[in-house]
Amino acid sequence: MERRSFIKNTATLSASFFIMKDLMAKPKGPIYGHHNMRYTLDNKWGQLNPLKNPVNDCHEMVQDKKGRIILLTNETKNNILIYNKSGKLLNSWGHDFPGAHGLTIANEGKQESLFITDTDRHQVFKTTLDGNILKTIDCPMETGLYQKKKNLCRLKSLLQTMAISILPMVMACSMSFIIMLTGSYRATLEEEEKK
Template identity: 65%
Template sequence: MERRKFIQQSTVFTASFFIAKDLLAKNDGPIYGHNGMKYRMDNKWGKLDPQNHPVNNCHEMVQDSKGRIIMLTDETKNNILIYDTAGKLLDFWGHDFPGGHGLTLVNENGTEFLFITDIVKHQVYKTTLDGRILMTIDVPVETGVYKDAKEFVPTETIVDTNGDIFIADGYGAQYITHYDRNGKLLNYFGGRGDGDEHFDNAHGIVIDRRQKRPSLLVTDRTRHCFKRFGLDGKLQDIIVLPGACVCRPVIKDQHLYAAVLMSIDMQHPGTGFTTILDKHNKVVSNIGGTEPVYKSGVLQPMSQAEKIFVHPHDVCVDSDDNLYVAQWASGKVYPYKFTRV
């Protein structure tokens, strides 16, 4: 009886030790960021068996109403990987998006859908959360500016509350196309060019509702800025981010988050970080980047400070303000989690 009691106690102690050790490890990662916007990194969070659930480029991530983290990769063995916030794989699907790039979550009267852009197939798809395709948007030849489907390389979408769809052609002719909920073209603006109203790399787009009047924030990545337009396509202002080749803008409450694919310029691979702006569009924190400095109200050039990313491509902000960062061309790494501290 004494031996049995000893074994039971030892088993409990051993189990408690390993549980405590695991919790300590999760709480012992390095901390990054500035000005009260600091995060503890877990670069093992989304790691899976690459034989069963491989990734190529991890492009974008969203969180649905169930709290699940949905990630898009251009690996056709499983284009969509669905995690819980602890990093456990819950589901996976998708074999038809060799150029899966943009991922947007839309809630229509309590039902959620995904919008996926494919830069190889030159199309945009509306799908159910389990992958059933409901609508496909092709090259907008009715604009008169596209002569061939290959000129249309959509990188991102955003959907308004009335169902209107805005598509950013970030790798193609650089137009923003505006459709109604049924896919009928309503307007287009931008296009490649040197003027402020034009783009060189309209990589991402979001509707900004932090002000009284909603507006569109559009990335111009190679020009290190976000450009603000009215929903009618008229330019309003430019948010300049020196040294930051920003990807899509992501808004959660009053903050704006963005992955910075490269710093300095697009000729410096492997120099990415993640940036956070406040409600006044002032940079307050950089994860893996230099501390933001303003001189006479002007933001000074930013760059990578710590080599924790290679090419971060998107940021997902969960309901607890934790971050998940997906990376492009970074050795097929799975997403990292950054827990707010």
């Protein structure tokens, strides 16, 4: 057999072995999702030292224009963890959001910013992707709906009971919905206070 023919046949046989191996492979773990959105869990993705970069209640994840995954946790050692697609930690920041619960990424021209909702502080924060706070949105006390501190807790409890996201998280995503929701919540509060 000629050397050229031998190399060609060997390469073809080797390639077919690796292709068949992948075609016949079984999933390495449970499959999540349904229809054409099915996924397997990669246990090695994002493995971090829990003492250095703890994650306490991952509430939200978004992806920026560069393809980086931004994870929000209410752990004040690092509220934001930024990963590449392979799961390597690129950056972490944030120590001021004990009730970090909602995360939305906004594209404003060439600039991307984050809206972080803190349900403990009852505030929404607009930040840069590297953690500089650009704006703080407080609970709208001037509306008269929140004159008593207990109303904030009652609102949180009501929304949890209704299986709806907590008020400030919704506010970061949809102002029109929040206006409707506060109107119906006001009526509910007035009814409860009459009792």
